Amino acid sequence: MLTQHFPALLVVVPLMAAPLIVFARRSLASWLIALLATAITFGIAASLLAQTLSEGTLVYAMGSWEAPLGIEYRIDAAGAFVAVIVAAMGLIVMPYSRVGIAAEVRSEEHYLYYALMMLCLAGLLGILVTGDAFNVFVFLEVSSLATYVLIAMGRDRRALVAAYQYLLMGTIGATLYVVGVGLLYLETGTLNLADMATRLVDVGDSRGVLAALAFITVGISLKIALFPLHLWLPNAYAYAPSPVSAFLAATATKVSIYVLMRYFFTIFGATEVFDARATGAILLGLSLAAMFIPAVVAIFQHDMKRLLAYSSVSQIGYITLGISLDSVEGLMASAMHLFNHALTKGGLFLVLGGVVLRCGGAGFDRLAGLGHTMPVAAFAMVVGGLSLIGVPGTAGFISKWYLVSAAMHEGQWWLVGAVLASSLLAVIYVWRFVEVAYFRAPPADHPAPGEAPLSMQLPALAMIAACVYFGIDATWSSEVSMRVAEVLMYNPGVGQ
Amino acid sequence: MTLASHFSYWVTVLLLMVGLFIVMARENLIKKLIGLGIFQTAVYLLYIAPGKLIGGVAPIVGGQFAVYSNPLPHVLILTAIVVGVATLALGLALVVRIKEAYGSIDEDEILLMDARDDTSPEPEAKDG
Amino acid sequence: MRLDIILRVLAKLLIPFALVFGLYVQFHGDYGPGGGFQAGVIVAAAVIFYALIYGLPAARRVVPTEMVQSLMAIGVLLYSGVGIASILLGGNYLDYFVLGADPVSGQHRGIFWVEMGVLITVASVMLKIFYVFAGRRRDAEEAEE
Numbered sequence: 204m205l206t207q208h209f210p211a212l213l214v215v216v217p218l219m220a221a222p223l224i225v226f227a228r229r230s231l232a233s234w235l236i237a238l239l240a241t242a243i244t245f246g247i248a249a250s251l252l253a254q255t256l257s258e259g260t261l262v263y264a265m266g267s268w269e270a271p272l273g274i275e276y277r278i279d280a281a282g283a284f285v286a287v288i289v290a291a292m293g294l295i296v297m298p299y300s301r302v303g304i305a306a307e308v309r310s311e312e313h314y315l316y317y318a319l320m321m322l323c324l325a326g327l328l329g330i331l332v333t334g335d336a337f338n339v340f341v342f343l344e345v346s347s348l349a350t351y352v353l354i355a356m357g358r359d360r361r362a363l364v365a366a367y368q369y370l371l372m373g374t375i376g377a378t379l380y381v382v383g384v385g386l387l388y389l390e391t392g393t394l395n396l397a398d399m400a401t402r403l404v405d406v407g408d409s410r411g412v413l414a415a416l417a418f419i420t421v422g423i424s425l426k427i428a429l430f431p432l433h434l435w436l437p438n439a440y441a442y443a444p445s446p447v448s449a450f451l452a453a454t455a456t457k458v459s460i461y462v463l464m465r466y467f468f469t470i471f472g473a474t475e476v477f478d479a480r481a482t483g484a485i486l487l488g489l490s491l492a493a494m495f496i497p498a499v500v501a502i503f504q505h506d507m508k509r510l511l512a513y514s515s516v517s518q519i520g521y522i523t524l525g526i527s528l529d530s531v532e533g534l535m536a537s538a539m540h541l542f543n544h545a546l547t548k549g550g551l552f553l554v555l556g557g558v559v560l561r562c563g564g565a566g567f568d569r570l571a572g573l574g575h576t577m578p579v580a581a582f583a584m585v586v587g588g589l590s591l592i593g594v595p596g597t598a599g600f601i602s603k604w605y606l607v608s609a610a611m612h613e614g615q616w617w618l619v620g621a622v623l624a625s626s627l628l629a630v631i632y633v634w635r636f637v638e639v640a641y642f643r644a645p646p647a648d649h650p651a652p653g654e655a656p657l658s659m660q661l662p663a664l665a666m667i668a669a670c671v672y673f674g675i676d677a678t679w680s681s682e683v684s685m686r687v688a689e690v691l692m693y694n695p696g697v698g699q
Numbered sequence: 700m701t702l703a704s705h706f707s708y709w710v711t712v713l714l715l716m717v718g719l720f721i722v723m724a725r726e727n728l729i730k731k732l733i734g735l736g737i738f739q740t741a742v743y744l745l746y747i748a749p750g751k752l753i754g755g756v757a758p759i760v761g762g763q764f765a766v767y768s769n770p771l772p773h774v775l776i777l778t779a780i781v782v783g784v785a786t787l788a789l790g791l792a793l794v795v796r797i798k799e800a801y802g803s804i805d806e807d808e809i810l811l812m813d814a815r816d817d818t819s820p821e822p823e824a825k826d827g
Numbered sequence: 828m829r830l831d832i833i834l835r836v837l838a839k840l841l842i843p844f845a846l847v848f849g850l851y852v853q854f855h856g857d858y859g860p861g862g863g864f865q866a867g868v869i870v871a872a873a874v875i876f877y878a879l880i881y882g883l884p885a886a887r888r889v890v891p892t893e894m895v896q897s898l899m900a901i902g903v904l905l906y907s908g909v910g911i912a913s914i915l916l917g918g919n920y921l922d923y924f925v926l927g928a929d930p931v932s933g934q935h936r937g938i939f940w941v942e943m944g945v946l947i948t949v950a951s952v953m954l955k956i957f958y959v960f961a962g963r964r965r966d967a968e969e970a971e972e
Binding site: 341348351363366370371375378382385388389394 | 715719722728731735738739741742745746749771775778779782785786789790793794796797800801809810813816
């Protein structure tokens, strides 16, 4: 029975694909291996989600050493849900990469790109599936180190500086996380997450636990790019090769948000620390700041990639807003927005990748008149933009709707106004693109570029179509998000 | 709760602060990486120090020993050290590339050049 | 030939011992402090020492760059291959118990190959880092010519 090994294979398949690609060397061969590996990984992730939805938590003892002695892999509906998002995004980016990186990465480095993508995928999935606090750190670093290199592969020399800055801030974040885990280890004597949750109840509200909460929150927030710790994100997304921007925007921050949810609700949720210390209120303030300030900054950008990056920081604010409400409804809205925003932003970056390939840049001077030269791409960008705003009929609307109703459920009526006002800012920055694309003449010096190659356009359009689909029929996404929220909220330390 | 009984924690906190300060305050990209290294080293101490029992030996079972130190922190930190080495190597590699692309490893100068790039229409290529 | 004859002779004397010590640390890892990480670094240090004394081109003749890169991949594959082997033999991933006739020999066999994978990867990664940094300017000049 291979199914029982799926929690391990979810990580092992991409992890083994990476060295195989290094052997293959040739661009085409390495692409084929990567494509096959992502397809298998997606199949495993989808099957894990189906299993966790029907059977509950899956536990897998690494090397047959039972926890807490050995490291166990433990995946429930919440982890599997995010794993499906990550694996699906990997599967969409791979066919896109073949043409997508040809213009931006030197051909003898193509195999390295695919190998790094595999490592990044393995790291991100590892964070989701592992049940060990220190293991989370290791996988976090595996994915981050791969990410730094992928960003540095960008064509512009500013990609190097962006990667360097991300390396500094990412390492500080990961190190702060390890300090937090170390303090928890000293308090509880275990690194197994489920075990830790049970033992923390007995430890109670000690200063060590409080310090651990603070360190972990700040450390992971750096990785999430929660305002005001977002400084690495705009440059990293703007100068990375296009497929990398799309992949990271849809996955990296989302996985970190999952880690934060896991700690807040499953680990600390069982204790009094979370409620007693107003963590929710602090997060609420930061989320509100994130919803407004980066959105205003986005309005003043002159480069579409940077605009989308700042918009990402602002959208992350919505997700953490749901977390800060500390209710099942809020968490459900967060999980839903996590999914919908991954779709929207991933799709937008993919479309933009095609545009950059044809226009030679994402600056507004290059994009002028895009509605006439690349009508399909421009239209797809507008649809994605509508989803960012949260117009009814798009995925963005559904999650904002649930967010607003969660806020009302908590009696926080004023938050409805805040969400609406922040959406208005999104209208302005999306309008900036519309204005450039449809109401400006194309620059005279560069010829009509034509649409992007089909292998780039199809994945991009599929994502944008999914945005609309999940905006009209949200049955699946809302049901799964509800399960995710319930698992995170009511299942602290499942093993008790 | 005396200063001496928490000696290792005080050193940990001190190293954390020193490292973080260097990362924030220095303009030289290599000095920043050195700061990052100190910052990470502090964590190694945080884990290793509580794992040591006075009089304890390495946890290899033998008849003449009764007290063993906790081996788990060492294993964890071995992993963390490897991660740290990888990060440092990658950081230094990036600095080498930055030096080749910009001709400088001073953050202020580099940001100044970037600001000029932002205003000029054609940014310089990386290999240029 | 410059006046570094003492260094050259000493290096020739020391490098074999360093390599053997690396292997000792590797294989004694079952019973005492040691293992793949430490042994890998010692082995890599021996080669790096050779490169420092005799020059990078000489070291690259002994341990070619392509080989280092392949070894990096082989080590990881060896490690994960042990895991796959234990799945095929009916255990969990990286379950050493199923690898041998009895649990003790299974554990021995499992950790032996896993540590071998670690040794190969660590040694080749250290070398790769050294080659890349040391050969940076040299390779760029060769590419221009």
